[in-house]
Structure formats: C-alpha cells, structure tokens
Amino acid sequence: MNRIQYLRLTSIAGAFLVGFWLPIRLIGFSPPMTLEIVFDFMISLVSIINIYLYFNDSKKDPRNWRSWGSVSLGLDVVCLLPLSLFAFVVFDQTIEWLLLLNLLTARHIRHIRPFLDQFHSLQPIAYRLIPIFVMLPLLVHIIACGWIALGSGTAGNDPDQILTYVKSVYWTFTTLTTVGYGDISAKTIPQMLYACGIQVVGVGVFGFILSNVAGLLARSDAAREHHMDNLDKIENFMKQHKTPDELRARIRSYYHYMWTNKKGYRDESLIEGLPAKIQSELFLHINQPIIQKVSFLKNAGPELIEDLMSELKPRVFVPGEKIFKAGDSGDSLYFIQSGNVEIISREGKTLANLAEGAFFGEMALLSNSPRNATAQASQFCDIFALHRKSFDKVTLAYPEFRKHIEEVMSRRST
Helix, strand or coil: CCHHHHHHHHHHHHHHHHHHHHHHHHCCCCCCHHHHHHHHHHHHHHHHHHHHHHHHHHCCCCCCHHHHCCHHHHHHHHHHCCHHHHHHHHHCCCCHHHHHHHHHHHHHHHHHHHHHHCCCCCCHHHHHHHHHHHHHHHHHHHHHHHHHHCCCHHHCCCCCHHHHHHHHHHHHHHHHHCCCCCCCCCCCHHHHHHHHHHHHHHHHHHHHHHHHHHHHHHHHCHHHHHHHHHHHHHHHHHHHCCCCHHHHHHHHHHHHHHHHHHCCCCHHHHHCCCCHHHHHHHHHHHHHHHHCCCHHHCCCCHHHHHHHHCCCEEEEECCCCEEECCCCECCEEEEEEECCEEEECCCCCEEEEECCCCEECCHHHHCCCECCCEEEECCCEEEEEEEHHHHHHHHCCCHHHHHHHHHHHHHHHC
C-alpha cells in the first residue's frame, strides 16, 4: 500500500474505534481522565488525517479560504478540537454533549468501499462481505448502547454492566431481524418510538444483507446454472428434431466434458474482451511448458513468442474426430493442451500416441507438402492451432528468426 492508502486505513480504523468507544462512554462507563484525554488526542490525530485526505481527494488548495467551505470539512475541524481536555480544564469534568460531537468522526467508516476499490486483486466476494462484517457490528453496538441509555426496556439495567450490554445486543439483533421475541420489550414512550425506528432500520439493513448474501450464493453457482440452462436448451432441441439416441449421448458427453473441464465456458469467450497484449501474455503463461518443447521456437525472443500466442486458436475435439487426414494440405501446427491424439498412417497403422504437452503438424509451417498421416483424437482434446498464415504474418516482422526457420526446413528436407 502507498502512503495515502495507509492514511485511509488509519481513518477507517479510527472511525470504527470512535464508533465503538464513545457510545460505551456516553452510557455511563467512566474511564480514568488520563485515558480519556489520550483518546481525545487520538480523535484529533484522526481528524487531521481526514482533513488531509479531503484536500488530497478534492485537489483543492488549503491556502485558499474558499476551499474550506465544506460541511464535511467543518465537521472534521470540530472533531479536531480536544473537547475532553477543554471540558476538563474549564469545567473540571467531562461534558457529554461535547463527547457526542466527536462521534461525527465515525462517519468516515463509509469510506471502506472506496478503500477496497483500490485493491484490484481483491476477490469480489471479499469486496462485498468485508464492509458488512465491519459496519454491521458497529451498527448493532451503537443501537444497543442507545437502548441501554433509554433504560433497556423491560429487562432494566442490571448492576452487572456486561450482562446489561449482552442483553441489549440480544434485543438489538431480535429487533433488527424480526419484531422481537417479546421477552425484552419497550415499556416507555421513548423506548417504543426507539424500537419502531430500529425495526424500520432493520427492514433496510437486513434486507440489504440478505440480498447481498443471496447474490453471492447465486454467483458462486452461476457457472452450473449456465451449464444446466444449456443442457435444457439442447435437450429440447434434440427432442424436437428426433435426434438419434447415439448422437444424443455424444452431445451430452461433450457438454459434460465442457462442464467438468471448463465449467461450461469456452476459453476464447472468457478472454475475448481483453486487449490483445494481455491475451498474448495470458496464453504465454498457460502454454509456456508446451512452447518450450517446440524445437524450432527455442531461439525465438519473448516478443515473438507473445505475438505468436495471440494467433493461437483454441479448439475442442471429441473422441474419434479427425483433426486432419492424410493427403490434406497442411496449414496448421497443433499443440495438445489436454487429451490424447493418435497419428495414423495411410494404411491405418498407429504411428504414435501423443499426450498433453506434445505438438504435431509442424512441417505444415515449413513446407507446402500435403499431410502424410492422419491425426485423430482418441479422447476429448483441448488443442491450440497455429495457422501458417498467422505464423507467416508474425515471422515476417522478425527476419532473423524466419531465416532460422528456413534453415530448419532445409535440414529436415535433406
């Protein structure tokens, strides 16, 4: 994190601490005056940070008096004042309404979402849940302290302050989530009005939380829903057109493979919106082990390899499907990402079984001669194809490497 991010984190942490400490202090907990003054200076320090961040974010000049014409900035200036120390020096005691002004610092906890926006590697689920886990406990705490200040309803205020606080938190949760269980209820008009207000808040707060949780759950299984939707559509299509059972089974098998290995999505559909440079770097990362095995690419520079990666076309072959046949004109080099490929002679004899990481058809890039064998997928295969036109387009920009390729072709032909 940079300096601004550390300051923003300090501001949010200070807002959370103020939101927790001051309500406890206002309902009767009396700490030593020394601790209260230390806390007062901590609020002043956080307010200085907030003022600095305001001018940093707004790009305003603090030396211009017109730049100070902001309500938010004015509230931070008020919180900057050491109010507890002032009350202690002037009145020899703490004045609660002055402490209440310091509670304005807690409003900066709302900056947690913009703060998280700056971390691009943060998972979406974390981005949604972290603000909830930070703000919900603080909201419950403030409401619980307000209930204690009003007398805690029918539960009353117990001499044991911890027990009183726990009962109040219990009442807060039951009131926010429902209309309460009736074991702790309001008995005065202010308590009744307070309970009504909290129930209204609960409708919005927990409705928001439940919708977010439901959304997260739906997104966590979005790929399966997409897959099942495709299956329903293809099943209806096959039923409508009276597709033979054997073909139906093969189609279902294909969709099952796509779900098991790719969660129902094709690679190109996921990354086609990325810039070409990022696509090539991503393919380079994915296919680095394969590229390293291609002998005539060992002398290629990283820029050439990246350019080649952007030209690779992913394809899926089903068992028994011919990738090319003997006698076909050669126009592509193939890299096996997963699966097995049989190389079969014109006479039908298996010449080789190629597995993950292997490549074949490279002579198509080095000559115009027809295929002298057939390549057939023996199982589901994920294969990247590099067409000769794409290869020529890239290598023309690198004459030295093209000369190296021509030398390789000359050696193989002799």
